[in-house]
Amino acid sequence: MQAQLLEGGFVDYSVEASHAFRAVMTAMARPGEIVQVLGALPPAPMSVAAGVVVLTLCDQETPIYLANRHDTPQMRDWITFHTGAPFAAPQDAMFALGAWDALPLSDFGIGSAEYPDRSTTLIVERDSLSNEGAILQGPGIKDQAQLSLPATQAFQNNATLFPLGVDFMFTCDDRLAALPRTTRIS
Amino acid sequence: MSDYNFAYLDEQTKRMIRRAILKGLAIPGYQVPFASREMPMPYGWGTGGVQVSAAVLTPEDTFKVIDQGADDTTNAVSIRRFFQKTAGIAVTEATSQASVIQTRHRIPEEELSADQILVYQVPIPEPLRFLEPSEVETRKMHALEEYGLMHVKLYEDISQHGDIATAYAYPVKVEGRYVMDPSPIPKFDNPKLEMAGIQLFGAGREQRIYAIPPYTQVVSLDFDDYPFHPSKADHACDLCGATDSYLDELIVDDAGGRMFMCSDTDYCTTRRKQGHIGAQGVPYHEDAA
Amino acid sequence: MYVAVKGGERAIDNAHAWLAQERRGDTSVPELSVAQIREQMTLAVNRVMAEGSLYDPDLASLAIKQARGDIIEAIFLIRAYRTTLPRFGGSEPIDTGDMQCDRRVSATFKDAPGGQILGPTFDYTHRLLDFKLAADGEAGDVTLAEPQTAAMPHIMSFLGRENLIQPEHAGQAVPDDLTRTPLELPASRALRLQSLTRGDEGFLLGMAYSTQRGYARNHAFVAELRIGAVAVEMDIPELGFAIEIGEITVTECETVNQFQGSKTQPPQFTRGYGLVFGMTERKAISMALVDRALRWEELGEDNLGAPAQDEEFVLYHCDNIQATGFLEHIKLPHYVDFQSELELIRKLRREVQSNMCKEAAE
Numbered sequence: 112m113q114a115q116l117l118e119g120g121f122v123d124y125s126v127e128a129s130h131a132f133r134a135v136m137t138a139m140a141r142p143g144e145i146v147q148v149l150g151a152l153p154p155a156p157m158s159v160a161a162g163v164v165v166l167t168l169c170d171q172e173t174p175i176y177l178a179n180r181h182d183t184p185q186m187r188d189w190i191t192f193h194t195g196a197p198f199a200a201p202q203d204a205m206f207a208l209g210a211w212d213a214l215p216l217s218d219f220g221i222g223s224a225e226y227p228d229r230s231t232t233l234i235v236e237r238d239s240l241s242n243e244g245a246i247l248q249g250p251g252i253k254d255q256a257q258l259s260l261p262a263t264q265a266f267q268n269n270a271t272l273f274p275l276g277v278d279f280m281f282t283c284d285d286r287l288a289a290l291p292r293t294t295r296i297s
Numbered sequence: 298m299s300d301y302n303f304a305y306l307d308e309q310t311k312r313m314i315r316r317a318i319l320k321g322l323a324i325p326g327y328q329v330p331f332a333s334r335e336m337p338m339p340y341g342w343g344t345g346g347v348q349v350s351a352a353v354l355t356p357e358d359t360f361k362v363i364d365q366g367a368d369d370t371t372n373a374v375s376i377r378r379f380f381q382k383t384a385g386i387a388v389t390e391a392t393s394q395a396s397v398i399q400t401r402h403r404i405p406e407e408e409l410s411a412d413q414i415l416v417y418q419v420p421i422p423e424p425l426r427f428l429e430p431s432e433v434e435t436r437k438m439h440a441l442e443e444y445g446l447m448h449v450k451l452y453e454d455i456s457q458h459g460d461i462a463t464a465y466a467y468p469v470k471v472e473g474r475y476v477m478d479p480s481p482i483p484k485f486d487n488p489k490l491e492m493a494g495i496q497l498f499g500a501g502r503e504q505r506i507y508a509i510p511p512y513t514q515v516v517s518l519d520f521d522d523y524p525f526h527p528s529k530a531d532h533a534c535d536l537c538g539a540t541d542s543y544l545d546e547l548i549v550d551d552a553g554g555r556m557f558m559c560s561d562t563d564y565c566t567t568r569r570k571q572g573h574i575g576a577q578g579v580p581y582h583e584d585a586a
Numbered sequence: 587m588y589v590a591v592k593g594g595e596r597a598i599d600n601a602h603a604w605l606a607q608e609r610r611g612d613t614s615v616p617e618l619s620v621a622q623i624r625e626q627m628t629l630a631v632n633r634v635m636a637e638g639s640l641y642d643p644d645l646a647s648l649a650i651k652q653a654r655g656d657i658i659e660a661i662f663l664i665r666a667y668r669t670t671l672p673r674f675g676g677s678e679p680i681d682t683g684d685m686q687c688d689r690r691v692s693a694t695f696k697d698a699p700g701g702q703i704l705g706p707t708f709d710y711t712h713r714l715l716d717f718k719l720a721a722d723g724e725a726g727d728v729t730l731a732e733p734q735t736a737a738m739p740h741i742m743s744f745l746g747r748e749n750l751i752q753p754e755h756a757g758q759a760v761p762d763d764l765t766r767t768p769l770e771l772p773a774s775r776a777l778r779l780q781s782l783t784r785g786d787e788g789f790l791l792g793m794a795y796s797t798q799r800g801y802a803r804n805h806a807f808v809a810e811l812r813i814g815a816v817a818v819e820m821d822i823p824e825l826g827f828a829i830e831i832g833e834i835t836v837t838e839c840e841t842v843n844q845f846q847g848s849k850t851q852p853p854q855f856t857r858g859y860g861l862v863f864g865m866t867e868r869k870a871i872s873m874a875l876v877d878r879a880l881r882w883e884e885l886g887e888d889n890l891g892a893p894a895q896d897e898e899f900v901l902y903h904c905d906n907i908q909a910t911g912f913l914e915h916i917k918l919p920h921y922v923d924f925q926s927e928l929e930l931i932r933k934l935r936r937e938v939q940s941n942m943c944k945e946a947a948e
Contacts, residue, residue, distance in 0.1 A: 125303035125311075129355040132315050136353070139322045140495045140510045168319075170312055172766075205316075224440035228320035228329045250325050250472055251510035253493070274474055278323045291323035293472065293510075307670065330768035337666040340911030342918065365922045372918055374594040402922045420915070431898055433771050458934050464926035483926035502908045504768040530929055545921050546928065560922055 116185075119152035120193045121166055131167040138280065138289035143247045143256030145240060145288045154185040160282035161208060161234050166193055168232075169206060174199030178209025181236070201231070208234040211261035216269060219277050227274040230292075237261065240283035249294040258288055266296045304351040305383040310334050314352035314506065318497060321508035326471030327439070328422050328505040336501065343376055344501030346399050346418035350380065353414060353497065354397055359387045361395035366403035366543065366560035373401070392563050402465075404486040406542050406564040409494035411511060417480045419500040422507065424468040424478040444476050447518065455523055467525075470516045471509060479515075485529045485543045490515040532557040537568035538575040609654045623647035626723075632835075632864025633657060637906065638664030639765065639784045640671075641834050641863050658786075658906050665907055669765075676760065678819045678828050682838045682861070683740055686733070687814040689867075692741045694809045694842060700738030705813060706865075741810040742840050745855060751842065752854045752885075771898055778880055778901065779873075783862050785904030787869045793894045793904075794875035802879045802892030806841040806858060813837045813865050837862050839870040843878050846885060856885055876900060 151162030201218035276292030559565035653659035689705025761776035847853025858878025
């Protein structure tokens with residue numbers, strides 16, 4: 112148990128985190144684009160990609176919410192050991208991690224008119240992730256893109272809140288895509 | 298390499314900046330507050346851009362730094378050296394070969410590609426600051442999308458001067474929502490703000506980061522009867538003959554004689570290497586600069 | 587024919603070499619040691635520590651040497667170094683009531699438990715240049731008294747006993763850290779005080795002086811000014827209790843200011859507070875006055891529009907590292923933006939002149 116806990120982090124943090132961030136940034140800047148990320152081996156059920164996001168972006172300053180199946184002692188220990196991030200209720204979380212149906216959007220902070228950035232980023236674990244399905248348009252997208260989303264209406268509703276709203280990362284194995292609040296879905 | 302962490306900043310600081318960058322990309326044109334760190338160069342000399350670059354760079358990057366469009370201006374040299382020393386990364390003066398470009402006051406003439414990142418140094422990120430000095434007030438204006446003051450200012454320009462009297466740091470509206478300061482680039486560069494690359498803006502002293510994702514709508518503010526016009530000096534470059542580039546003006550003799558040359562030194566050099574010669578130019582030689 | 591100006595790299599190298607030589611000065615004069623600066627330029631060292639937000643007399647002395655005595659440049663060196671230091675944790679709040687006072691004066695009571703201690707002050711020196719010092723700087727013998735062991739309670743506590751001074755409410759258990767979170771307005775008092783304690787001494791002095799001259803005057807008396815060493819303790823989670831990790835010298839100033847009250851609320855004095863690293867009493871008193879001026883809203887006073895009452899104005903402009911960087915950046919090339927203005931003004935002039943010609947012709 113203890114040994115497992117210590118494993119699965121970045122070996123060369125500054126270099127691996129720099130690669131991971133560039134991939135995450137590319138995904139957030141180009142909604143729909145699927146990127147590969149490497150370097151994390153978190154305990155189940157967390158995906159490699161979700162583990163990489165947590166290692167790259169989370170620390171003592173980022174309250175994190177683990178939803179349902181993702182809220183296991185092993186996950187908590189791993190996150191605590193590698194990032195020091197405190198665990199929080201959904202409304203106080205800067206990041207939330209879980210499966211789509213365990214993350215009701217109304218639970219999360221959407222920012223305020225003066226500080227729209229103070230909103231939760233949802234890391235949504237997916238069984239599959241591909242460039243098919245919903246059509247995406249908006250900033251970061253030339254003409255249009257496609258992404259397999261778990262829903263349509265919820266993302267459309269979120270987009271109408273702009274400039275408020277939550278932002279999403281979809282993780283599946285070692286792959287990741289993102290959907291900021293600006294993306295229009297059809 | 299050096300005793301410092303990769304790209305100087307500690308990892309916690311980088312994470313904080315990285316989170317701000319992601320929120321900036323998610324809310325184009327909105328200024329995200331960040332806890333800017335004290336850098337080993339003065340505030341106002343690119344500390345915001347340097348922190349953003351440090352958070353974005355990977356060891357495999359090729360980095361280019363320009364100030365006023367030129368790679369050889371002293372502050373560009375100083376920032377380039379800083380990253381050579383603290384990140385051990387490759388550097389270049391060729392726009393097309395750079396993966397990350399840090400800039401002060403210009404957008405390169407050459408169109409940037411989708412895999413390039415442009416990092417701007419920003420002195421005053423708040424476009425409304427010169428109209429309203431209070432941060433509390435301007436934050437409210439952005440929240441309420443209350444930009445009437447800016448239009449009044451531009452309109453007063455027209456009634457006084459017959460034209461909009463803003464030549465650089467010309468305000469833009471991003472994705473139909475936030476009015477944004479594109480940093481003090483000449484308005485000639487404004488149309489290039491809609492590009493394939495990622496644009497990140499860092500204001501260190503003012504503790505703000507903002508961003509424009511690729512292909513984002515960026516509109517320079519104007520009026521139907523006074524449309525925005527990206528003007529430049531009505532000359533060709535005297536070194537390379539380019540007629541489509543932004544020009545620096547030089548005073549060349551005691552009589553006030555002037556000449557014009559590209560502010561983008563890489564653009565000018567590349568053209569000269571290709572054999573273009575301006576009115577006062579000479580054929581390009583490697584060592585003669 | 588024109589050959590473009592190049593050579594930024596070489597110019598920088600040459601400038602740095604020249605700077606190093608200028609710093610050393612005449613080599614026939616012995617080089618200044620860091621220890622000499624630390625021991626004999628103590629007040630400069632203290633200012634660098636205070637505004638650099640790093641308590642390390644040796645590093646502050648080194649910074650002063652490297653900066654050729656330019657105090658703001660030295661503060662800058664310290665700030666930049668400070669940023670790179672790992673953060674192991676936060677200390678317990680220091681207890682200034684337990685201070686080993688080198689100096690302790692009250693302007694409000696002639697005597698109080700612990701007494702008045704003048705300490706090593708310039709206050710009553712006649713400001714006559716001491717030419718003897720040019721040749722011989724030895725101090726001569728001084729008789730040392732026994733160290734004071736009696737408790738030296740804060741003067742304010744005596745006013746507090748009678749409820750004559752407004753009590754201060756406890757803040758957050760762990761206050762926000764100005765150097766780790768972006769300043770947001772309105773700022774908590776903790777953040778304001780952090781900002782003031784590292785703010786520029788000259789700026790705060792000017793602000794404080796302006797309140798005395800009537801721009802948000804609030805009748806300050808120095809209830810107590812104390813300077814001395816305090817213990818710094820840190821909670822060690824592995825041990826389960828706090829241990830002393832060192833000792834620092836600080837200057838604390840509490841002012842007692844004009845009272846408040848109404849028909850229903852008995853009047854009470856109010857307080858301004860200053861706490862600064864090192865022996866820095868001008869700064870600590872200034873800080874207390876500005877702190878008090880900034881509290882107008884909380885204390886139900888009128889906003890008189892005075893600069894010292896304007897939180898945003900004071901906090902955004904008191905940091906000399908921010909200020910000096912931005913001020914000096916106008917030395918950097920601005921060819922591009924200036925060129926765009928040049929084009930614009932020429933165009934506007936052409937338009938006006940052609941209009942004038944037309945009118946003249948008509």
